[in-house]
Amino acid sequence: MPRVVGKQYALIGVIGRGGMGEVWEAQNSRTGAPVALKIFHGSGDFKLRFRQEAKLAAQLAHPNIVHVYDLLEEPDGTLALVMERLRGETLASCIARAPLDVGVALAATFPILSALEHAHRSGVIHRDLKPANVFLSLTPDGEVVPKLLDFGIAKPAETSIHTLEGHTLGTPEYMSPEQIRDAPDLDGRSDVFSTAVVLYEAITGEQPFRKASPSARIGAVLETVVDPDPRIPPKLWSVLSRALSKRAYERPQSAAEFRRELQEASEEDLSASGAALRELVQSAPATSIMSTDPATRTEAPRTPRGRSMLLGAGAAVVAVAAVAIWNNQSPPPPVASSIGVDASAPTLSASASVSIEVPGTPSAAASSASPPQRVGPSLKLAAPPVSATPKVTLSVSVRPIATTPGF
Numbered sequence: 001m002p003r004v005v006g007k008q009y010a011l012i013g014v015i016g017r018g019g020m021g022e023v024w025e026a027q028n029s030r031t032g033a034p035v036a037l038k039i040f041h042g043s044g045d046f047k048l049r050f051r052q053e054a055k056l057a058a059q060l061a062h063p064n065i066v067h068v069y070d071l072l073e074e075p076d077g078t079l080a081l082v083m084e085r086l087r088g089e090t091l092a093s094c095i096a097r098a099p100l101d102v103g104v105a106l107a108a109t110f111p112i113l114s115a116l117e118h119a120h121r122s123g124v125i126h127r128d129l130k131p132a133n134v135f136l137s138l139t140p141d142g143e144v145v146p147k148l149l150d151f152g153i154a155k156p157a158e159t160s161i162h163t164l165e166g167h168t169l170g171t172p173e174y175m176s177p178e179q180i181r182d183a184p185d186l187d188g189r190s191d192v193f194s195t196a197v198v199l200y201e202a203i204t205g206e207q208p209f210r211k212a213s214p215s216a217r218i219g220a221v222l223e224t225v226v227d228p229d230p231r232i233p234p235k236l237w238s239v240l241s242r243a244l245s246k247r248a249y250e251r252p253q254s255a256a257e258f259r260r261e262l263q264e265a266s267e268e269d270l271s272a273s274g275a276a277l278r279e280l281v282q283s284a285p286a287t288s289i290m291s292t293d294p295a296t297r298t299e300a301p302r303t304p305r306g307r308s309m310l311l312g313a314g315a316a317v318v319a320v321a322a323v324a325i326w327n328n329q330s331p332p333p334p335v336a337s338s339i340g341v342d343a344s345a346p347t348l349s350a351s352a353s354v355s356i357e358v359p360g361t362p363s364a365a366a367s368s369a370s371p372p373q374r375v376g377p378s379l380k381l382a383a384p385p386v387s388a389t390p391k392v393t394l395s396v397s398v399r400p401i402a403t404t405p406g407f
Contacts, residue, residue, distance in 0.1 A: 004029065005080050006072035009037055020046060025085065035069065038081040047079065049152055054081050056124050057151045064115035066135065066147045086147060088138040089284050091202065092131035097284075099205030102233065103273030104280065106266055108136065109199050111146040113262075116195065116255035119148075120188035125155045127186075129194035130174045131201060136281045144278045155186065172217040173209040174198070177246050180218055189248040192258050196243035196251075199262075204229050208244070222246070235265040 002010040005026070012025040020042035026035050040050045054071035061067075070082040091108055094100070100108070112134055119126060126133075128150060135147045153169045170179055176193035178186055201207050206229075209220040226244050228237050239261045245251050252258035263270075 034085045036083045036085045040079040050079055053152045056154050060119055062115050062118040064111040066149050086137040088136045088281055090132050091134035100202045103268030104277045105202035107273040107277045108146050112148055113255045113259040115148040116191050126191050127153050127155055129191055130171050138281055144281050172214045173207050177222050189251050192243055192251050196240055204231050239265045
């Protein structure tokens with residue numbers, strides 16, 4: 001007898017698991033309709049953010065945003081988000097196979113910019129744009145519809161509900177400089193910056209701010225000027241480099257403006273590019289499983305507003321409150337599935353965690369799915385008193401895990 005959630009959704013199988021829950025393939029027992037259930041097991045501030053994700057995603061009715069039908073709460077307090085069931089693959093898994101042609105990358109990006117334009121008009125800033133949160137959904141008639149996933153740390157313009165005390169959530173190498181600094185007036189231009197990073201990676205196969213550690217990635221976002229890449233046509237680079245500007249006022253001022261400038265700078269046949277994107281997703285290996293990399297959504301330290309955070313020599317003292325280091329094994333190629341992929345055969349992943357406790361410094365944790373074949377730590381940075389004496393503990397464990405976009 002299958003487990004039933006919300007008195008009507010029969011769970012069929014796990015699509016994937018994350019740090020605070022799972023995404024399940026399910027069926028509405030009353031109508032027979034297939035759905036995806038994102039089941040959450042966290043508490044406190046994370047539970048509040050999960051409720052906020054449901055509220056925000058449900059109010060954003062757009063063909064390029066994953067549709068949320070309902071939020072369920074079980075008697076034991078377990079929350080479940082009922083979403084449309086998608087088949088296809090993430091942009092991250094697509095890039096992991098090979099960089100995309102310019103036209104194909106643009107064909108995947110334009111619909112996401114349209115989704116962001118809608119979200120920004122509704123007063124919602126996504127704040128976690130990355131390839132793992134762009135799903136290339138394959139419709140029954142074979143068309144590809146890019147979908148924006150995971151509004152778990154999205155921020156309504158009028159509130160800061162998703163900011164923990166002393167920390168800003170996000171994925172360091174995709175965060176805008178103002179998001180890292182926790183600017184009080186964060187707006188849609190932050191998502192424009194993140195989308196530009198994603199587009200650069202889609203075309204080149206390389207993350208422009210990828211470094212060995214999250215703190216180094218944060219420093220690269222704040223200080224490194226990205227050089228032109230020969231794989232990006234000069235006219236397109238002119239637009240893309242402006243979107244990667246450190247100062248928000250130097251970028252395109254909206255997702256709509258960025259999309260228009262990219263279209264004007266592009267010399268690609270978008271109709272042919274759309275067909276190439278469709279062929280690419282349809283040809284994804286049908287017997288493989290998505291990468292099971294650990295979560296890399298990170299809590300970045302707040303810096304004084306209006307000032308750069310200096311890293312490296314002469315940097316301010318910071319304490320690493322939690323670092324999870326995972327094995328660098330090569331996963332099989334990705335597969336088509338729903339809101340992620342069928343992870344019925346999760347791989348074993350060894351993990352080691354190091355915590356440095358500083359007197360008077362609160363601790364917290366954050367989790368999210370990271371792009372396939374990108375292995376890296378998840379950490380929290382906080383600025384402790386220089387005189388504090390840290391306490392260091394080390395633990396090592398081995399456990400099976402499988403992650404999916406949305407956790």
